[in-house]
Amino acid sequence: MTQAELRDAVTRVLPGVTEDLIRLARIPGIAFQGFDHQHVERSAEAVAELLRGVGLPEVRIVRQGGQPAVIGRRPAPPGAPTVLLYAHHDVQPIGDRSQWRTEPFEPTEIDGRLYGRGCADDKAGVLAHVAALRAFGDDLPVGIVVFVEGxxxxxxxxxxxxxRTYRDEITADVIVIADSGNWDVGVPALTTSLRGLVNLFVDVATLDHAVHSGMYGGAVPDALTTLCRLLGTLHDESGDVAVAGLVSNAAAPLDYPIDRFREESGILDGVDLIGTGRLVDRVWTKPTATVLGIDAPRTGEAPNALLPSARAKVSVRLAPGDDPAKAFEAIKAHLEAHAPWGARVTVTVEQDGAPCVIKADGPAYDAARAAFRTAWDGVEPVDMGVGGSIPFIATFQELFPSSAVVVTGVEDPDSRAHGPNESLHLGEFARVCLAETLMLANVAEMVQPVSR
Known part of the structure; x- marks a missing residue:
């Protein structure tokens, strides 16, 4: 099919794809503990039906002790490469309902954006794959494996x-991970670096039981004040992370205008940005430390007592090139060494994930960039980092070392993934669907399959 024919095909299938996205986004498939996982099952079934509907002859729902994933396959034509298309169908919890403009699980279009949990992250990624497969119909020029995680x-x-279980079935020459974003509305991007992650708990104990704050305050340190002082040591006066032993790097040579960043982040007037160095370094390739939550009495229920113990959950993002295990030991050593007033400090890891760097050169990346230029009407794509973490990309790199990993996505700076009012820019979604379709055609011409 010619580029013009593919463009027409994407235009033709896009209304139905958008309706299917709306139907899929109505399913509150949250894999977190405490939520009804039957919705995750429903979401997997819906994805499986979508893949059967695009003519993949092998579609099944699989699991290995966790939530359901969906695998769909279509063998490559003789001599053609195989492309693995990744996305995920589970979504984040909605958080504070009062902060949403619309019903989180009733997708609503406002001013060219589709609002709803999962509309961008990452059910639009699923439907971008579906759009490309529908556009080709029975004329797919490459082998396809679709892997949709739950x-x-x-x-x-x-x-x-x-x-590892399905490795032989999903091995591909090119892996397209549709779980990132673009540099801006109207400017496509390849993601070439992502930070790693260490989430940990910090427990502080100063007493064996609560005591009267008037009778003992002034001599006995309470655990909550002690914890606050300890957490304050994670940053220096400039706001840079003050933990020795963590890696820092330089980001891609992009200018991130501070005014744009302030607007996109929603930082309040008069509040300073933290950290030093270029903005892209601060948000992509330097470590961060964030206190996600503290276990302590609610203000309306707090007695006048010195707390014997307190707990915080801390998230540390790691620069590309760092090692999660070594980073945890460095953070743990820092917290133990800075324990105020001899308090007992216990640090335990909750989860971690490796950062990654992608060397985005070679025919697969040429195929992607050419597709982006066409879909965005001549706009040159940029290589960008991402401050967030997708640890499984490092897993794909380890398990499939001969595969080119191309990280793309549907999000833009105002998508607000994970937060209230998550949304998808529908104009950008159309470009993403066209770009993926063109990329598959380019891969068929530009990438030689690896003998297996």
């Missing part, structure tokens, strides 16, 4: 086992 937002605990 617990990415909850840590992908069973993903490595799934990949």
């Amino acid at each position: 617990e990415e937002e909850y840590g992908s605990e069973s993903l490595e086992t799934l990949l």
